[in-house]
Amino acid sequence: MAENDKIIDEVVANDYKYGFTTNIEQEFAAVGLSEDTVRFISAKKEEPEWMLEWRLKAYKAWLKMEQPKWQNVHFPEIDFQSIIYYAAQKKKKVINSLDDVDPEIRNTYDKLGIPIQEQKLLAGVAVDYVMDSESVITTFRESLKEKGIIFCSISEAIRVQPELVKKYLGSVVPQRDNYYAALNSAVFSDGSFVYIPKGVRCPMELSTYFRINAENTGQFERTLIIADEGSYVSYLEGCTAPMRDENQLHAAVVELVTHDNAEIKYSTVQNWYPGDKEGKGGIYNFVTKRGICQGKNSKISWTQVETGSAITWKYPSCILKGDNSIGEFYSVAVTNNYQQADTGTKMIHIGKNTKSRIVSKGISAGKSQNSYRGQVQVHRTADNAYNSSQCDSLLIGDKCGAHTFPYLEIKNSTGKVEHEATTSKIGEDLLFYCNQRGLTNEEAVSMIINGYCKEVFKQLPMEFMVEAQKLLSISLEGSVG
Amino acid sequence: MLSIKNLNVGIAEKQILKDFNLEIKPGEIHAIMGPNGTGKSTLASTLAGKEDYEVLSGEVTFNGKNLLEMSADERAREGVFLAFQYPVEIPGVSTTNFMKAAVNAKRKHQGLEPMDAKDFLKLMREKMALVEMNKEFTSRSVNEGFSGGEKKRNEIFQMAMLEPTLCLLDETDSGLDIDALRIVANGVNKLRDDKRSFLVITHYQRLLNYIVPDYVHVMYGGKIVKSGGKELALKLEEQGYDWIKEENSELV
Numbered sequence: 001m002a003e004n005d006k007i008i009d010e011v012v013a014n015d016y017k018y019g020f021t022t023n024i025e026q027e028f029a030a031v032g033l034s035e036d037t038v039r040f041i042s043a044k045k046e047e048p049e050w051m052l053e054w055r056l057k058a059y060k061a062w063l064k065m066e067q068p069k070w071q072n073v074h075f076p077e078i079d080f081q082s083i084i085y086y087a088a089q090k091k092k093k094v095i096n097s098l099d100d101v102d103p104e105i106r107n108t109y110d111k112l113g114i115p116i117q118e119q120k121l122l123a124g125v126a127v128d129y130v131m132d133s134e135s136v137i138t139t140f141r142e143s144l145k146e147k148g149i150i151f152c153s154i155s156e157a158i159r160v161q162p163e164l165v166k167k168y169l170g171s172v173v174p175q176r177d178n179y180y181a182a183l184n185s186a187v188f189s190d191g192s193f194v195y196i197p198k199g200v201r202c203p204m205e206l207s208t209y210f211r212i213n214a215e216n217t218g219q220f221e222r223t224l225i226i227a228d229e230g231s232y233v234s235y236l237e238g239c240t241a242p243m244r245d246e247n248q249l250h251a252a253v254v255e256l257v258t259h260d261n262a263e264i265k266y267s268t269v270q271n272w273y274p275g276d277k278e279g280k281g282g283i284y285n286f287v288t289k290r291g292i293c294q295g296k297n298s299k300i301s302w303t304q305v306e307t308g309s310a311i312t313w314k315y316p317s318c319i320l321k322g323d324n325s326i327g328e329f330y331s332v333a334v335t336n337n338y339q340q341a342d343t344g345t346k347m348i349h350i351g352k353n354t355k356s357r358i359v360s361k362g363i364s365a366g367k368s369q370n371s372y373r374g375q376v377q378v379h380r381t382a383d384n385a386y387n388s389s390q391c392d393s394l395l396i397g398d399k400c401g402a403h404t405f406p407y408l409e410i411k412n413s414t415g416k417v418e419h420e421a422t423t424s425k426i427g428e429d430l431l432f433y434c435n436q437r438g439l440t441n442e443e444a445v446s447m448i449i450n451g452y453c454k455e456v457f458k459q460l461p462m463e464f465m466v467e468a469q470k471l472l473s474i475s476l477e478g479s480v481g
Numbered sequence: 482m483l484s485i486k487n488l489n490v491g492i493a494e495k496q497i498l499k500d501f502n503l504e505i506k507p508g509e510i511h512a513i514m515g516p517n518g519t520g521k522s523t524l525a526s527t528l529a530g531k532e533d534y535e536v537l538s539g540e541v542t543f544n545g546k547n548l549l550e551m552s553a554d555e556r557a558r559e560g561v562f563l564a565f566q567y568p569v570e571i572p573g574v575s576t577t578n579f580m581k582a583a584v585n586a587k588r589k590h591q592g593l594e595p596m597d598a599k600d601f602l603k604l605m606r607e608k609m610a611l612v613e614m615n616k617e618f619t620s621r622s623v624n625e626g627f628s629g630g631e632k633k634r635n636e637i638f639q640m641a642m643l644e645p646t647l648c649l650l651d652e653t654d655s656g657l658d659i660d661a662l663r664i665v666a667n668g669v670n671k672l673r674d675d676k677r678s679f680l681v682i683t684h685y686q687r688l689l690n691y692i693v694p695d696y697v698h699v700m701y702g703g704k705i706v707k708s709g710g711k712e713l714a715l716k717l718e719e720q721g722y723d724w725i726k727e728e729n730s731e732l733v
């Protein structure tokens with residue numbers, strides 16, 4: 001066998017760099033899921049009665065539902081009775097300054113390379129750090145408050161902003177939307193809540209770092225972002241997780257709402273533990289993300305860079321209801337070793353003159369499988385709708401797979417739908433060409449990947465872009481040579 | 482500067498180069514001609530370090546160093562350049578970014594700082610002029626959608642950028658019309674100096690009207706069977722390879 005073939009075969013000597021555990025006392029719910037679990041979680045969070053009712057309704061819906069099987073991913077049956085549905089830090093205290101933050105957590109920040117002090121000062125990022133299920137710190141609250149912006153944990157919002165939560169929670173992703181959304185609705189532990197009032201431009205990027213920390217604890221984050229008329233917000237979600245042997249389920253729900261002339265930009269850099277070289281362990285990431293452009297001229301833009309998880313199942317979508325509204329989806333999904341990803345988007349055109357743009361860049365290495373699944377719906381009411389989709393696949397080596405499943409449902413033909421797809425490969429000849437110009441395999445791959453993903457990267461805020469590039473290099477380290 | 486001694490090379494269990502010998506001194510241009518499938522590209526690829534080619538025995542010394550011990554990228558940084566017979570497309574990477582990475586990889590190897598952006602662009606402009614390359618090519622992805630001739634020109638442009646000491650040209654003239662041929666040859670001639678050596682693989686004598694070689698070698702059955710001056714190329718042009726094949730029928 002050719003030497004380079006062998007090299008491509010020696011897939012990934014790259015150990016997960018962020019694999020460490022933070023040692024903080026936990027408070028767990030009993031293992032398994034029942035009505036009592038739902039009541040326990042609600043009680044723990046001191047929720048009002050209406051919230052408990054809402055959760056129970058979701059739980060009952062979930063009991064009648066079945067796990068979806070249509071995705072192009074394969075994994076052993078999940079035993080939902082072996083999961084712990086709630087873990088919170090024992091010592092609860094109010095944190096006013098960073099000095100009050102648990103040193104263990106500070107240490108975690110350091111290992112992740114996120115100097116919060118610096119981030120605070122330099123980048124102007126308010127970091128709402130979710131350690132397991134509990135928000136531990138929220139900075140910049142004051143300056144946001146001045147503008148009337150609400151940025152807090154969803155638990156707090158349930159207590160303090162019940163009317164807003166009642167109005168919007170489940171309005172974009174209904175409880176019975178899908179199996180995992182129903183599960184999330186029943187047992188969600190925490191997450192972020194953002195409300196931007198009329199005419200306000202959020203002066204800084206809002207950011208949350210998620211981290212799965214407790215062994216065997218499913219993570220059920222719930223995020224709700226509302227941009228009122230004429231407002232703007234950019235929200236960053238990033239996460240890394242410690243190394244684990246057992247599969248961990250993550251089933252988050254994110255809901256976005258934009259009113260007239262409002263815009264939400266939602267960016268994700270996701271790097272959860274993908275499992276080891278043999279495909280053991282790793283996070284199952286089954287996420288429901290959806291936004292609705294409720295108002296005229298509003299815009300929702302999803303940008304995601306996905307490098308982690310053993311299995312990813314995720315379709316950030318836009319419902320373009322308001323006339324002239326715009327939906328965007330920019331995605332880089334990397335799979336290596338035995339990772340499986342089935343990801344894409346749905347653009348649902350309802351309003352007139354609505355526009356959507358899809359740019360999907362899949363990168364497969366090792367023995368991984370990477371599927372793009374995209375749906376464009378143009379409803380009867382959507383005159384002059386326009387969609388452009390660009391779906392590219394890049395293969396590294398010849399043991400991996402890329403699949404594209406575009407679905408079109410056009411009920412109004414006054415508009416235009418454009419689809420373009422390409423597949424390229426980083427093979428031996430390409431690597432040798434780069435070698436011959438003096439580049440090592442690593443340098444060549446990193447250069448090619450960055451060029452290939454440029455269109456998506458440039459959608460990210462500056463500091464996130466750097467982080468994303470780093471993550472990509474890390475996750476493809478050793479995929480050749 | 483390059484010394485090849487008794488080189489035997491095989492690929493896929495088949496021996497291609499057989500006791501191959503060649504000496505190239507600084508500043509010399511050597512042309513290699515020969516029928517298809519005789520091992521010319523194998524020679525170029527082996528010198529450049531392509532791993533598919535298995536060196537069975539022999540020695541290759543380049544500027545006093547054992548070339549065969551170096552990886553392909555090391556050889557490139559040490560000053561070996563191969564202008565490919567079939568240049569590869571690099572999706573999503575502009576020629577500018579590609580050259581920036583390559584130039585800086587070489588500079589790092591020499592213990593130099595990365596080139597400053599202004600100097601780099603100046604260098605790009607200068608070398609583009611050398612092969613009369615249009616500016617728009619540098620912002621397009623490397624070789625993507627380039628015509629055959631444009632790809633070859635891009636090879637010579639890259640060669641000019643990287644300033645190698647040993648230039649291997651594998652059928653750079655194939656598929657070029659007469660204007661492109663002249664441009665490519667001019668580019669090469671401008672890069673000629675008393676330290677830089679060339680190994681020019683070609684099928685056609687016409688290239689050697691423009692790039693005048695010091696030596697012409699005829700390769701057949703995996704080795705050089707005849708060497709001479711530039712007049713040897715003319716004879717091959719007139720008489721073809723049949724007389725070579727007859728003289729060396731025992732080699733195949």
Ligand SMILES: Nc1ncnc2c1ncn2[C@@H]1O[C@H](COP(=O)(O)OP(=O)(O)O)[C@@H](O)[C@H]1O
Nearest residue numbers: 492493497516517518519520521522523524533
């Ligand atoms: N990858 C390969 N696998 C098997 N045989 C090869 C390979 N590459 C070249 N060869 C064989 O090696 C011989 C020499 O090829 P090459 O060096 O390309 O010749 P030339 O450049 O002189 O036309 C040919 O017989 C060719 O078929």
Ligand SMILES: [Mg+2]
Nearest residue numbers: 521522566652
């Ligand atoms: Mg050849």
